[in-house]
Amino acid sequence: MSKYNNSNGSLQNRFIKYAKIDTQSDPGSPTCPSTEKQKNLGRALVAELLEMGISDAEIDINGYVYGTIPSNTTKQVPVICFCSHMDTSPDSSGENVKPIIHDNYQGEDLILPDDNKVIIKMAEHPDLQHQIGNSIITASGTTLLGADNKAGLAEIMEAAAFLMQNPDVKHGTIKIFFTPDEEIGRGVDKADLKKLAADFAYTIDGETLGSIEDETFSADGAKLTVTGVSAHPGFAKGKMESAIRIITEILNALPTDTLTPETTQLKEGFIHPVAFKGQVEEAEAQFIIRDFDNAKLQSHGELLEETIKKVMVNYPNSSYNLQIKAQYRNMKEVLDQHPQIVAYGVEAITRAGVVVKKQSIRGGTDGSRLSFMGLPCPNIFAGEHAFHSKQEWVSIQDMEKAVQTIINIACIWEEKAK
Template structure:
């Protein structure tokens, strides 16, 4: 993208435009998208794609955005898609986001003006040491920024604008996909694979500059319902079995020095209670279970159930129901069958003048599920950091390298096709 001299200014303006739109998703909603406001960004993206010449750009009834950049090569090439999600996390407010540009960052603490207790310190944000001289964008201190994943959205849109302005660059058909509700685990629930019409793709939703991720957790969700014995508390001796206390005992009986998010790293998995509520008669807890292999995932599920059984022996009049349901699986199982997809991604990062960093994700992406839907899909960096928090930040220069990597991927598949 060396001949696109305005990319830096264009990209920062594009990202700020998107970041100001509240697209927070809602896990308590049963609609798709879970919040109607996500469509506000979707409509803008469609308008901008049409303006740049992507004539088939559209938003469907579920808030998914699709578009096609036609091939400029005569070769018979696979159809590649690039994907980012439009929603922001429910963990932190996304309303009235005020993006701030900290130009020519020099390593100082960044104090956010709307809440001076929110400070980005070099010692706490290790990747800031690689940003000296770059332009950092943060929110103002009362909201998240939305770089997860509007940094990816902006990079894809910037790459699309560049490719449509430069038809001399040879590439195959390129599809664009923007999804709602990724942050609440529903990002590809209603994707139209026929409309997408691709062979494989890349999500642009990674963190550190140069990272390419081909491995995720495998994930299950678990719902535990305990039916206790309720009676008047004044006459409960020998009769009451409090479901709230039973579930509390179960959670307390789980390992504390292993198999928890706060005690694991690298390739270690965990059992994590994420919600809990109820009354004396019935109480419920939700868990997420994570590991990198299906075998270890199953072992964690067995550990959870055995722990429940052990505790329930102390409450002979009470009963329980445990339901474990699959959520997503490690995309490496699929990507290892298609090594060129990751290889060409690494080559594209290197051609952008960046050190490629193959990594694994202690989490999942839309690409996890898309891979198992027949569309192998590793994850490329977008430059987002400290996501889901008021300290979230992104570097304009990192987003620029992400956009350049997207253009390079398209060109490499044409070269080698």
């Protein structure tokens, strides 16, 4: 067991520093990173890594941060990477974040001072029942906190500082990797895996204390374009076939009591319309299609097209085009080929004195795509909760356990090597 402790408050100090830097990504931007301000945090992280003695730390032109903690063992240990993302969600403001520490939490409602209508209640956030006596960090009520994923950044940086300061704790080569634009699905678009040169990785971007996630949705995106028939509305009888009405009819014909995000849970998939635009002559709808099982994912796409065809029969002079493209696949397909990655993660959490919660992600992470790019990568808890909202919170004690888990993973890989 390594001797990490946070008695000087360095972990929360790191987190609060990072949370105050606006790094919101922008799905409408074509650049990488999508917002230049993400590099402000990247440069700060590089400066800290260099100060620790991680001499190769750098940020590249696309906003990716790389660094290496050299091996201090004679064993041949696989190169392990720890990864978190720097951007915060576009769903809620990340500007002028004011982190607040609520010490010795006793189950009370947390009324945030800059907007007293934003109240974090235990009844609505059941994980708070496990935080009695702990210190909770929130924002002030007008922004998100950014624990997703700045908690992960702080935890990796704290673990890196510990390993650099404690050469008696044996480990192989450790790679540090921080990405931009994860929140808009482009987190590893320009990742240089040759430069990273890791064998296996762990994203530190999970929620509940003790969770390890080795399974994600498989994901497709669909774009439906309908070309209708326009006519002057005063003389449209028997002529007009409105693309807007056609797509509306298609959406209404899809299942509503199942296969939607609001009616599914656990391993159930869905077809979810996420955007719509159009005029009478042409309209477009975009969908995300999700399931843990690839065969079911394909069947959801087939159901979407069957529904479209049934509706289109009633509009003989109109046409449609449906494009379904793969976005990412369930990383379990890859991780099952390397069972030791998850097994060592489970052992590391257990050594930290935490009950392991093996879970599936109803979404995707950078690790989903990294796994299929040749870098198998499960997800470890960071302690972030209510992400993408003004009610976001994180526990300092949960973050400490995440740091300990990261250090334990590094040690276990060294112990198991020959």
